[in-house]
Amino acid sequence: MAAPKSWSRDRLTDDQAAAIMKAVGYKPLEPYPNSRAPWRCRCTECGEISTPRVINARMGRGCRACSRRQMLAARRVAAAAVADAFVQAAGFEPLELYPGAAAPWLCRCTGCGKTRVIRVNSARTRGLSCSACLGDRSADAA
Numbered sequence: 001m002a003a004p005k006s007w008s009r010d011r012l013t014d015d016q017a018a019a020i021m022k023a024v025g026y027k028p029l030e031p032y033p034n035s036r037a038p039w040r041c042r043c044t045e046c047g048e049i050s051t052p053r054v055i056n057a058r059m060g061r062g063c064r065a066c067s068r069r070q071m072l073a074a075r076r077v078a079a080a081a082v083a084d085a086f087v088q089a090a091g092f093e094p095l096e097l098y099p100g101a102a103a104p105w106l107c108r109c110t111g112c113g114k115t116r117v118i119r120v121n122s123a124r125t126r127g128l129s130c131s132a133c134l135g136d137r138s139a140d141a142a
């Protein structure tokens with residue numbers, strides 16, 4: 001049995017079309033229209049309902065809400081890595097996950113072991129150092 005000569009873009013069976021959608025995380029909510037028509041699907045990841053097209057899903061394009069979330073998550077991870085490096089360079093060790101530049105962040109001074117709440121935003125402009133450690137060296141910095 002030879003395969004059909006052109007497994008044409010618009011000649012997918014319902015099952016084939018559904019499999020393509022499933023591969024990028026969609027669950028179809030209505031019968032397959034055709035590969036170029038918007039097809040109501042639910043994202044199995046986040047539950048968002050959208051109307052992707054099979055031709056786009058075939059190129060690996062999945063849920064937009066999910067890809068936006070992944071992008072934001074990746075950005076958060078990158079920002080956290082930068083912040084970690086920043087406080088570590090100043091002699092601190094983060095005690096919790098980076099909460100964002102403006103939020104209080106519990107860290108520990110590796111010099112004296114005291115915990116300190118650091119706000120990365122203001123630490124960036126004012127500089128970051130442990131007053132307890134500074135106090136040990138000079139008389140009193142504050």
Ligand SMILES: [Zn+2]
Nearest residue numbers: 043046063066
């Ligand atoms: Zn999604």
Ligand SMILES: [Zn+2]
Nearest residue numbers: 109112130133
């Ligand atoms: Zn210290």
